[in-house]
Amino acid sequence: MTTTLNPLRRWLLNLGLAAIVVFCLAPFFWMIVSSLRRTSDIFDKSPLPSPLSLENYRAVFQPGQGFGRALVNSVVVAGTTTLLALSLATVTAYAMARLEFPFKRLLLTLIIASTMFPVVSIVVPLLKMFTDWGWINTYQAMIVPDMSFALPLAVWLLTAFFRQMPQELEHAAMVDGCTRGQAFRRIILPLAAPGIFTTAIITFIAAWNEFLIALSMTNKPEIQTAPVAISKFTGATEFDTPFGSQMAAGVLVTVPLVILVLLFQRRIVAGLTAGSVK
Template identity: 80%
Template structure:
């Protein structure tokens, strides 16, 4: 029995390692390729024969405009996340606590709207934004992004608020708080883990958005990072800058990884604090 239990444990660890290796293999290859020189870009070794940062230097060249594209992505994803969380927090709390007719149908419609293909809304929005002069503006990318980030945030936070007992608000109101004060001073702090988790999901979705940003902008100075990567050109017209594209992929991915790791620690701390209280 002991041998069988140890074998199952080893098999479990081996399976987890295999899944992790499978998920991280593309990023590892992208990182290794970004550190190869142009002449070694098609080398198939697991490690670069010599480490070169020429791809990163070429990427950060002001003529490429990648730094501006990253800033645009931060602005669009950041504002989209803040707006989505602000609206979704109040909406989700109402959906979780209030009782009214057709509530389940409304929740179904909310999540269904996020499933519409982006291409189905891009064409009419392009016509609308052209008429009102929104092309090549941040709001032309932020407002359409809300169509899939807001329903996602509402659905996640509604599920989280439902798991919180009603006695929390009742106890706060017995102590003299109004319903709004109970929500602001008791529920929101305890809901911080769910809000942080939702913020991560929304930010990543807005950061990776491509079709809307590609359609609503035609000026290089307003392009987001995914659009800028897709339009990279090499030193000549006939050169494909694989190395620079790999370097761009690394630089775009690293902030997301760092953000997830930092917020993950806060989520665990928040869950523990909430359980202790």
């Protein structure tokens, strides 16, 4: 009976995995196909573009769109947010994992709960505050709010990772003459590289895709990020929606993230599974 069920279970498992892959990749596939269609063929329902056209990609980089500058802004905002979040989260998470103090569990719960507030609930107060500070149309007006979700996420992930690392590592280093700080820098940080790298990737993706804060805090095209620039693409006329250009820009924004994950998938998997087997 078991020998007859195992192939069936394996087949059902493979079928389920295939369905999940198709469900996840179908929108991206259709975005690529639509970006390679001519404007006159954008509503064609064929699975492949015929003929292939690059006019949408050329339209994306027209001088009036400012998409190249928007990509640079996204790199600056997402990169700075990731670096700041990791710098603060690494030491915070290490302290949360190693130190014992009252209400530590409650504090961790509050940290992760802070990421559950909808962004729209904090946009209006931040907009008023940043207007008074003269921060509108600046990088910090996007980076500081992005830290509100990037930092708690990084602290939560790294705390779980540091907890899985045996404390005997620091004890052995301190027996050899290291202070706790030196043991952290010389022993723990190198061993924690997979977890830190995984957290950096997740944080960067979250900051790269952020839209509402960037839309609310900027009104000048030269400071807008890529998601905001895509939403403001204009067509040939005032009432024309440039679906093809938006699809092409979406591909250009998504492809770097896909390449990043594919190049470092081993490190990401190692970071997510580190400590699961001792």
